[in-house]
Amino acid sequence: xxxxxxxxxxxxxxRRLRFxxxxxxxxxxxxxxxxxxxxxxxxxxxxxxxxxxxxEFFGQNQQNLQVYRRAGLDxxxxxxxxxxxxxxxxxYLLDVRMKVMAxxxxxxxxxxxxxxxxxEAFDQYSIRFDDAIAPLRGLVSELSETASAIKxxxxxxxxxxxxxxxxxxxxxxxxxxxxxxIQVDFARELEPILASRDAYLAINRDLARELxxxxxxxxxxxxxxxxxxxxxxxxxxxxxxGFPQIEQRLATWDYREDVSLLRSxxxxxxxxxxxxxxxxxxxxxxxxxxxxxxxVSMIALTLAVPLxxxxxxxxxxxxxxxxxxxxxxxxxFIAAFPSVVLGxxxxxxxxxxxxxxxxxxxxxxxxxxxxxxxxxxxxAGCLLGLIAVPTIFTLAEDALQNVPRSFKEASFAxxxxxxxxxxxxxxxxxxxxxxxxxxxxxxxxxxxTMVVLLCAGNRIEIPDFTAGIAAFFQPVHTMTGIIAQEMGxxxxxxxxxxxxFVVGIVLFFLSLTxxxxxxxxxxxxxxxxx
Amino acid sequence: xxxxxxxxxxxxxxxxxxxxxxxxxxxxxxxxxxLLCGGFVFSxxxxxxxxxxxxxxxxxxxxxxxTEAPESLYVFEHEGVxxxxxxxxxxxxxxxxxxxxxxxxxxxxxIKATSYxxxxxxxxxxxxxxxxxxxxxxxxxxxxxxxxxxxxxxYARQGTFIRLVRLTILNLxxxxxxxxxxxxxxxxxxxxxxxxxxxxxxxxxxxxVLPVVITASEESLKAVPQGFREASLxxxxxxxxxxxKAVLPxxxxxILTSSILGIARVAGETAPIMFTAAFVVRDKLPWEDxxxxxxxxxxxxMALPYHIYVVSSKIPQNEYTERVQYGTAFVFLLIVALxxxxxxxxxxxxxxxxxx
Numbered sequence: 001x002x003x004x005x006x007x008x009x010x011x012x013x014x015r016r017l018r019f020x021x022x023x024x025x026x027x028x029x030x031x032x033x034x035x036x037x038x039x040x041x042x043x044x045x046x047x048x049x050x051x052x053x054x055x056e057f058f059g060q061n062q063q064n065l066q067v068y069r070r071a072g073l074d075x076x077x078x079x080x081x082x083x084x085x086x087x088x089x090x091x092y093l094l095d096v097r098m099k100v101m102a103x104x105x106x107x108x109x110x111x112x113x114x115x116x117x118x119x120e121a122f123d124q125y126s127i128r129f130d131d132a133i134a135p136l137r138g139l140v141s142e143l144s145e146t147a148s149a150i151k152x153x154x155x156x157x158x159x160x161x162x163x164x165x166x167x168x169x170x171x172x173x174x175x176x177x178x179x180x181x182i183q184v185d186f187a188r189e190l191e192p193i194l195a196s197r198d199a200y201l202a203i204n205r206d207l208a209r210e211l212x213x214x215x216x217x218x219x220x221x222x223x224x225x226x227x228x229x230x231x232x233x234x235x236x237x238x239x240x241x242g243f244p245q246i247e248q249r250l251a252t253w254d255y256r257e258d259v260s261l262l263r264s265x266x267x268x269x270x271x272x273x274x275x276x277x278x279x280x281x282x283x284x285x286x287x288x289x290x291x292x293x294x295x296v297s298m299i300a301l302t303l304a305v306p307l308x309x310x311x312x313x314x315x316x317x318x319x320x321x322x323x324x325x326x327x328x329x330x331x332x333f334i335a336a337f338p339s340v341v342l343g344x345x346x347x348x349x350x351x352x353x354x355x356x357x358x359x360x361x362x363x364x365x366x367x368x369x370x371x372x373x374x375x376x377x378x379x380a381g382c383l384l385g386l387i388a389v390p391t392i393f394t395l396a397e398d399a400l401q402n403v404p405r406s407f408k409e410a411s412f413a414x415x416x417x418x419x420x421x422x423x424x425x426x427x428x429x430x431x432x433x434x435x436x437x438x439x440x441x442x443x444x445x446x447x448x449t450m451v452v453l454l455c456a457g458n459r460i461e462i463p464d465f466t467a468g469i470a471a472f473f474q475p476v477h478t479m480t481g482i483i484a485q486e487m488g489x490x491x492x493x494x495x496x497x498x499x500x501f502v503v504g505i506v507l508f509f510l511s512l513t514x515x516x517x518x519x520x521x522x523x524x525x526x527x528x529x530x
Numbered sequence: 531x532x533x534x535x536x537x538x539x540x541x542x543x544x545x546x547x548x549x550x551x552x553x554x555x556x557x558x559x560x561x562x563x564x565l566l567c568g569g570f571v572f573s574x575x576x577x578x579x580x581x582x583x584x585x586x587x588x589x590x591x592x593x594x595x596x597t598e599a600p601e602s603l604y605v606f607e608h609e610g611v612x613x614x615x616x617x618x619x620x621x622x623x624x625x626x627x628x629x630x631x632x633x634x635x636x637x638x639x640x641i642k643a644t645s646y647x648x649x650x651x652x653x654x655x656x657x658x659x660x661x662x663x664x665x666x667x668x669x670x671x672x673x674x675x676x677x678x679x680x681x682x683x684x685y686a687r688q689g690t691f692i693r694l695v696r697l698t699i700l701n702l703x704x705x706x707x708x709x710x711x712x713x714x715x716x717x718x719x720x721x722x723x724x725x726x727x728x729x730x731x732x733x734x735x736x737x738x739v740l741p742v743v744i745t746a747s748e749e750s751l752k753a754v755p756q757g758f759r760e761a762s763l764x765x766x767x768x769x770x771x772x773x774x775k776a777v778l779p780x781x782x783x784x785i786l787t788s789s790i791l792g793i794a795r796v797a798g799e800t801a802p803i804m805f806t807a808a809f810v811v812r813d814k815l816p817w818e819d820x821x822x823x824x825x826x827x828x829x830x831x832m833a834l835p836y837h838i839y840v841v842s843s844k845i846p847q848n849e850y851t852e853r854v855q856y857g858t859a860f861v862f863l864l865i866v867a868l869x870x871x872x873x874x875x876x877x878x879x880x881x882x883x884x885x886x
Contacts, residue, residue, distance in 0.1 A: 028770045029685050035677035036686070036695050039744065042737050043698045046705065049716035310560030318554050319561070327561055329874050334568040336791075336870035338798030340835045341859050344842040345571050348855065386571070389564050419550040440704065447706025449801040450835075454843055480708045480801070487712075487805055492720070504712040508705060515704030519697075 050508060054501030061284060062264035064495060068281055070186045070255050071151040072193045076143045077281075078253070079200065082246055083140055085239055086133045092235065093126040096228050118223050125214070125221050132210045135203045143193055148280065150189045157184055186255055197250065204243055211240045268502065274460045274482070276496050284499040286506060288462045292377070292476030295463065296452055297445045299381025299472060300388050304445075305438055307385070308392030312434075315393075316400040317422050328397075335390035342383045343454030351379045351455065358473075368470025373457055377476045380456035384448055388441040395440060399433020400426060432521050439518035443511050449480040456481060479503050572863070579860020582853045594652050595857055600811065600837075601651035603850055606643035614850070616650035648811075648841050649851045653858050655815055659831030660865070662728060662816060663807060664797050667735035671792065674736065675743030676785060682744070683751040684759075684773055703741035708801040710738045715805040726830040728816070731807020738802055739792040746792070750784030751777065787880055790873035798866050800835040808836035834862045 017024055068074050097119060104115040116123075160181045167176035218233035219226060271285015315327050351374035357363070359370040371378070403426050411421040427434070457475020460482070465471045483500050490497040541547065585592050601617040608627075615623060624641055631638035678695075686692045714734030724730045754777050762776040763769075800808075809830040816831055841855050 025768050025770050029681075032677050032681035032685055035674055036681040038674050038678060039702055039740060040695055040698045042740065043702055045717060046709065046713045049713050049721070050709070053712075053716045053720075307560045307564050310557045311564055314554075314557035314561045318557060327565065329878075330565055330568065332874055333867070333870055334564070336794045336798070336866055337568070337571065338800075338835055338862060338866050340798070340800045340838045340842075341575065341863050342571065344838055344855065344859050345575065347842050348847065348852070349574055386567055393564070417546065417550060419546075419553055443704045447704075447708065449706070449708045450839060454839070480706060483708050483712065484801055484804060487715075501712060501716070504709050508709045511704050511706050511709070512701055515701050519700055 046508065050501055050505045054498055054505050057284075057495060057498035057502045058261060058264050058268070060495040060498060061268060062259055062261055064282065065259040065264055065267060067151060067154055069257065069259060071154060072143075072147040072186075072190050072255060073151060073281055075190075075193060075250065075253050075255070076140060076147050078246055078250055079136065079140050079143070082243075083133060083136055085242075086136075089232070089235060089239060090126070090130055092232060093129065096224055096232070097122065097126070100224050121222050122224050125217070129211075129214055132207055132214070136200075136207060139196065139200060139203060143196060144280070146192055150184070150186070153189070154184045157181060190255055200250070201247065204247065208240050208243055211236055215240070268499075272462060274477075276486070282496070284495070286479070286503060288460050289477055289479045289482055289503065290506070291462050292456065293446055293452075293478040293480070295377050295472060295476055296380050296384060296456060296478060297442060299377060300384035300445045301438065301442060303382060303385035304388035304392055304441060308389045308437075308441065309396050309434055311389075312393050312396035312400060313422060313427070316397050317426060318418070331390050331393050334386065335394070337386075339387060339448055340450040340454075342386065343451045346379050346383050346451065346455035347375065350382060351375050354379055354382070367468050368473040371473050373473075373475050375455050375457040375475060376473050377456060377463070378473050380452045380476075381472075383451045383455060384445045387448060387451065388445045391444050392437050392441040395437030396430075396434045399430040399437060402433065403429045432524065436518040436522040439514055439521070443514040443518070446514070447480060447507065447511050449484050452478040453481040453484050458485065479507050483507075572867075575856065575859050575863055578852075579856040579863075582857030583860055592652075592857075596652055596657070596861070597654050598652035599655050599813065600648040600653065600854070603646045603649035604643040605646070605850060606641050608641060614650075646848075646850050647845055648837075649845070649854050653834065653837060653854075653861065655812060655832045656834045656837040656858070657861070657865075658815060659808070659833040660797060660835070660862075662831060663731050663735060663803065663833060664793055666728065666732040667739070667796050668789070668793055670732055670736035671739045671743045671796075672785075672789060675740055675789070676747050678740075678744050679747030679751055679785075680773060680778075683748050684769070684777065699741050699744055703745075706801075707738060707799050710734055711802040711805055713737075714802060719806055724828060726805070726807060726809070727828040728807060728831055729827040731803045731831075734802045734806045735796045735799065738799065739796050742792040742795060743789050746788030747781070747785045750781040750788060753784060754780045784880055787873055787876040790869055790876070794866050794869045794873065797869065798835060800833075800839055803833055803836060804839075807831060808833045810836075810840055834858065834865070838862060 019027060022030065100119065100122075101115055104110045104118065105112060108115070110118070160179050164176045164179040164181060167173075167179065215233045215236040218229045218236070221229055268284055268286055270287060271283055272287050273283040273285045274288055275281075275283040311327070311331065315324055319327065355371045355374050358366075363369050407425050407429060408421055411425045416424070456478055458477050458481060459475035460477045461474075463471040463474040463476060467474075483503055486496070487500055490500065582595060583592050584590055604615050604617070604620040606613060606615075620643065624638075627641070628638040682692065682695065686695075711734065714730055714737075718724050718730035718733055719726060722730075758776045758780065759772055762772040767775065807830055809832055812830065812832050816826060816829060820826055838855070838858050841851065841858060845851050847855070
C-alpha cells in the first residue's frame with residue numbers, strides 16, 4: 001500500500017519572492033490601492049484643515065462680542081441705532097425734496113432759485129427735524145469715545161498679558177515681572193456711561209415732544225405732496241413709539257451678561273454686516289456675502305440655462321452632423337477660457353459696454369437703468385453665465401445622448417412631429433440629467449473666484465431689495481471674492497483670518513451639497529428601468 | 531425653358547409646421563449666441579493684445595515683452611518730446627542728462643515723470659513660473675491619477691471601499707478652487723511650513739486636477755478591450771505583467787491626451803496659487819541665486835494668471851497700462867487655447883484611430 005501521508009511532489013515549482021509576506025504582485029496591487037486612497041485622503045484633509053484653521057473663530061468671536069458688551073459699546077450702539085433711524089427719516093425728506101425739485105424745474109419750468117424759494121417752508125421744516133437729533137448725536141459721540149477707550153485699554157492689557165506669558169514660557173521671569181498688567185475694572189470704567197442715563201432720558205423726552213409736534217405739522221407743510229408727508233408723519237410717529245422700548249432695553253442692560261457660543265455662531269450665520277478693521281467694532285456676518293454669491297449665481301443661471309440647454313437640444317437633436325462637429329468643439333473651447341481673463345474682459349470691456357447700453361433711451365423703463373456702477377452683480381453674472389454655459393451644455397448634451405434611440409423611433413412611428421418628439425419624449429426622459437447639469441453648473445458658478453473678485457464691484461452690503469429688480473444691478477461682494485481679497489492681508493491666527501476660513505467651510509459644504517444632490521438625481525434616473 | 535413643375539409632394543404649409551421651424555430657429559440662435567459671445571471675448575483680447583505682442587517690422591514679435599521682467603513705465607516730456615521709458619532706461623537717461631548738464635556747467639532740470647507700475651518690460655518670469663507650475667503639478671497629478679485609475683479599473687471589485695472612492699472623486703471635482711487654495715495654505719504653507727513656494731503650489735494644483743485625471747485615465751483604460759487582458763492572463767502572465775504589457779501601452783495615448791484638458795485647467799486657475807505659490811513681483815528668475823538645490827522648490831514664482839489679476843485690478847486703466855494688460859491676457863489665452871485645442875483635436879483623432 002502506498003504511503004498516502006506523503007504529499008505528491010509537484011513537477012513544477014516556483015518560488016516567489018516575498019516582502020513582508022506579500023508577493024510582488026500583491027505589493028503592486030497595494031501600491032495602486034494606496035493611490036486610490038489619495039482622493040479619499042484629500043477630501044478628509046480638506047475638511048480637517050479647514051476646520052483646524054477655522055473652528056477657533058467661534059470662540060474668538062464670542063470673546064469679541066463679549067468685549068463689545070463689557071466695554072459698553074453695545075450700550076452706546078442702542079442709542080446710535082436710534083440716531084441712525086433719525087438720519088434715515090431725514091434721508092426720506094431729502095428724497096422728497098429731490099423729487100419735488102426735479103418736478104418743479106423739469107415739468108414746472110421754474111428756475112432753480114424760484115424752486116428753492118417755493119420749497120423754503122419745507123426746508124425750514126426739514127432743518128428743524130434734523131436739528132432735533134443734535135443733542136442725542138452729541139451724547140452718542142461723547143459716549144462712543146469713552147467706550148472705545150475702555151475697549152482699547154482692555155486690548156492693551158490683553159497684549160501685555162500675552163507678552164508676560166510668552167516671557168514666562170521663555171523662562172525670563174524677571175522680565176515678565178516687569179510687564180505691568182492692570183486688571184480692567186469694567187464696572188468702574190462703565191460708570192460715566194451708565195451715569196449718562198438721566199441725561200439721555202431728558203434728551204429723549206425733549207426729542208419725543210419735538211418730533212410729535214413735527215409729525216402733526218407734517219401735513220401742513222406747503223409745496224410738497226401731502227400723501228408723502230402723511231407717510232412721513234406716520235413714520236415719525238412709529239419712530240417715536242419705539243423710544244420707550246429703547247429706554248427699557250437700556251435700563252435692563254447689564255454688562256455682566258455673558259455672550260453664549262450660540263450667539264457667536266448666529267452672529268456669523270445671520271449677521272448682516274461684514275465689517276473689519278473698524279475703529280468701533282468688527283462684525284463677521286456672512287449673510288451679505290452669501291446673498292451676493294446667490295444673486296450673481298442667479299443672474300448667471302438665468303442666462304446660462306436657456307442658452308446651454310437650448311444649444312444642447314439643438315446640437316443633439318436638430319443640427320446637421322457638420323454643424324454638430326463645428327459647434328461642439330467650439331463650446332468646449334469656451335470652457336477653456338481662464339476665468340481671470342474673463343474677469344479682465346469684464347473690467348476692460350463688458351462693464352462699460354453694459355453701462356452704455358443701459359443708458360439707452362428705449363431701456364428707460366427698466367428699474368435701476370442706467371447703471372450707476374460699471375462693476376456690479378450684472379457684469380459678473382453675465383461672465384459667470386459664459387463660464388456656466390459649457391458645463392451645462394456638455395452635461396445636458398450627454399443626457400440627451402443617453403436617451404435610447406428606440407424612444408425617438410417609437411414616437412416618430414406614432415406620427416409625432418420632430419418638435420413633439422423632442423418636447424414630449426426626449427426632454428422628459430433626459431430631464432433628470434438636464435437638472436443635474438444645471439446643478440453642476442450652479443456649483444461651478446458659486447465656486448468661481450476671479451470673475452466675481454474682479455467684476456462684482458466688491459461692496460459688502462446686502463442689496464436693497466425694496467428696489468425690486470434694480471437690486472441686481474448693484475455692486476455686491478461674494479464669499480469666494482472675500483477670501484481671495486482679504487486672505488493676503490490678514491494676520492495668521494487672528495479672528496479675521498479664521499473668519500475667512502469659516503467662509504471657506506461654508507463654501508465647501510455648499511458645493512458638496514450641490515454636487516451630491518446632482519449625483520443623487522442622476523443616479524436615481526439611471527436606476528430607473530427603461 | 532418651361533416653368534418647373536411644382537413638386538406634388540411638397541409639404542403643405544400649416545401653422546404647426548411654421549411653429550416648429552420657428553422653435554428650431556430659436557434653439558439654433560441659442561447655440562450661435564453662445565458662439566458669438568465666446569468669439570467676441572476671444573477676438574477682443576486677440577485683436578487688442580496682438581498689438582502688444584506682435585510688431586509690424588522684423589522680428590515681428592515683441593521680444594522685449596516676451597523675454598524681460600516687468601518694470602515701471604515712466605512717461606514724461608523732455609525738450610518738447612513725449613517719451614516713454616522703462617525703469618532702467620529712465621534711470622540711465624536721467625543720469626546722462628545730469629552729466630550733460632554738469633559738463634555744460636548748469637544744474638540738471640528736474641524731470642517730472644508719471645510712473646505706471648508693471649507697464650513696461652515684459653512678462654518672461656510669469657511665463658516661466660506658469661510653465662514650472664504646470665509641469666510640476668501635472669507630473670504629480672498624472673502619477674497619482676493614473677495609479678488610482680489602474681486600481682479602480684483593473685483591481686477593484688464592487689464594494690464599499692470602491693463606492694467611497696468613486697463618491698469622493700465625484701465630490702472632489704466640485705470643490706471650488708478657492709477652497710483648494712485655502713486647503714493648500716492650511717496644509718502645505720502653514721502646517722508643513724513650506725511657505726509660499728513652488729512645491730506648495732504643485733501639490734495644491736495637482737490635488738485640484740486629480741479628479742479630472744482619474745476620470746480621463748479610467749475612460750481610456752476602459753476603452754482597451756477585455757480580450758487583451760484575457761489573452762495575456764491565459765498565457766500565464768501575472769496581473770501586473772498584463773497591465774504593464776497589454777493594457778497600459780494602448781491606454782497611454784488616451785490618458786495623455788485627455789489629461790491635457792487638465793493642464794489647461796491647471797494653467798488657467800488663479801485662486802489656488804494666490805496664497806500658495808504666486809508672488810506679485812520677484813526680481814530673480816527661479817534658477818538664479820540658489821544656495822542649495824533644494825531652494826529651488828521652496829521659492830515662490832510669478833505666474834501669468836496672477837499677473838493678469840494684479841495688472842487688471844491694482845493699476846488704473848489707461849492707454850499706457852492697457853498694453854501690458856491686453857498683452858498678458860493675450861499671451862495667457864493663447865497658451866491655454868493652444869493646450870485646449872491640442873487636446874480636443876488629438877482626442878478626436880485618437881477616437882478614430884483606436885477602434886477595436
